[in-house]
Amino acid sequence: MTTPTDAPANDRALFVLSVLAQSKAAMTAAELVRATGLSQSTLYRQIATLRRWGFVMESDGRYSPGPVSVQLATGFDGNSDLVIAARADMRALAQQSHESVALVTAVNDRVVCLEMIDSEQSLRCSFDRGRSVPARDGASAKCLLAHMPLDQRDALLDGLAESPERRAERAAELDAIREAGHAVTHGEVDAGVWGASAPVLSPGRRLRGAITLMAPLTRVEGMEAALLHMTVVTAARISRALQ
Numbered sequence: 001m002t003t004p005t006d007a008p009a010n011d012r013a014l015f016v017l018s019v020l021a022q023s024k025a026a027m028t029a030a031e032l033v034r035a036t037g038l039s040q041s042t043l044y045r046q047i048a049t050l051r052r053w054g055f056v057m058e059s060d061g062r063y064s065p066g067p068v069s070v071q072l073a074t075g076f077d078g079n080s081d082l083v084i085a086a087r088a089d090m091r092a093l094a095q096q097s098h099e100s101v102a103l104v105t106a107v108n109d110r111v112v113c114l115e116m117i118d119s120e121q122s123l124r125c126s127f128d129r130g131r132s133v134p135a136r137d138g139a140s141a142k143c144l145l146a147h148m149p150l151d152q153r154d155a156l157l158d159g160l161a162e163s164p165e166r167r168a169e170r171a172a173e174l175d176a177i178r179e180a181g182h183a184v185t186h187g188e189v190d191a192g193v194w195g196a197s198a199p200v201l202s203p204g205r206r207l208r209g210a211i212t213l214m215a216p217l218t219r220v221e222g223m224e225a226a227l228l229h230m231t232v233v234t235a236a237r238i239s240r241a242l243q
Contacts (some may be wrong), residue, residue, distance in 0.1 A: 012038060013046040017055055021069065022132055026062035073130070082208050083115050085241040086200070090117045090211065093234040097213060097227055101234075102127045103200075105209035106144045109156055111135050114209065125193050125214040136160065137188040139195035143210045146177035147199040182232050184224070186217060194220045196228045198235035202242045211235040 019035045020027060029047075033040055047063060050056035054068035086103045094101045094117040103115040110132040118126050135141045135156055145153050153174065157167055177183045182198045189195075197212040213231045220227060 012036075012042065013049050016043065016046045017050055017065070017069070020056060020063060020065055021130060023064075024128070026059065026064040028062055032063065080114070081242065082200070086115060086209075086211070086238045089234050089237050089241075090115065093117075093211070093213065093230055094119060097215075097230055099213055099215040099219075099227065100125050100127075102140070102212045102214065103209055104140045104144065104197075104212055106135055106148060106207070107132065109135050109159060111138075111141050111144060119215070121219075123216055123219070125190070125216065127212075127214070133189065137185070139183045139185040139188075139197035139214075140210055140212045142174065142177055142185065143183040143197035143199055143212070144207065146174040146183065147201070147207045147210075149207075182228060184228060192217050194224070196224075196231045198232040199239075200235050200242070201239045208239075208242065211238065 016032065016036055016038070019032065023035075027035070029040065029043060032038075032047075033043055036043065038046070047056055047058075051058065051066070054066045056063055056069070057066040082105070083103065090101045090103060098119060098121060100119040101117045102113050104111050104113050104127075106112075111134070112132040113127045113129050116127055116129050118124060133141070135145055145156060154171075157170055160167070160170075162170070182196060184194075184196045186194055193214055194217045195212055195214045197210045199207060200209045200211060202208050211231055211234050213227055215227065
């Protein structure tokens with residue numbers, strides 16, 4: 001696997017931009033060096049290129065996504081057929097369940113949040129738009145892994161570098177999730193969080209993403225089956241809209 005330090009220059013610049021995009025706050029050069037593993041001189045070269053094109057801006061020694069990055073985000077938000085197709089049904093699910101609902105997709109070995117409808121309750125679970133997590137644990141990751149092409153899934157499982165026994169357990173769990181058509185987890189990524197995820201599929205059953213409902217465990221007791229059903233129905237409705 002190519003690492004940031006031996007990747008082509010354009011890949012290194014995009015890696016720096018990706019780290020900035022996922023950060024909730026502007027970052028110093030020292031923080032970027034730690035986060036990317038790049039040398040300081042290499043990092044500054046990438047930042048100079050990104051700043052020249054407007055992808056990154058600097059203020060008081062801290063770096064954040066620049067105006068061109070914002071324009072790209074706005075363009076994606078307005079033109080993504082998946083996000084557009086999902087929004088109304090996501091809002092309906094959030095209102096019906098009184099819980100938070102996310103639209104996620106797989107990008108390489110990460111789960112990325114494309115859209116988020118937050119619960120109106122004071123105690124709620126959330127997943128910031130644009131945030132990514134490893135495609136490993138949790139309802140979203142397992143649902144996406146289970147429904148992606150087998151060769152892609154197997155490559156990602158191999159990348160986890162776990163024991164043969166643990167890899168076999170994961171593969172069996174993903175097979176069961178694919179058969180069931182949904183994933184449910186309890187506190188796998190964040191303690192005290194229950195999650196249910198169902199796939200969004202385009203024609204030919206091509207995986208486009210997943211709808212994930214998340215809620216505090218203390219509030220879902222006795223409601224698990226109903227919340228899961230709502231999630232599965234919503235994902236199926238969005239899938240039909242993509243036909």
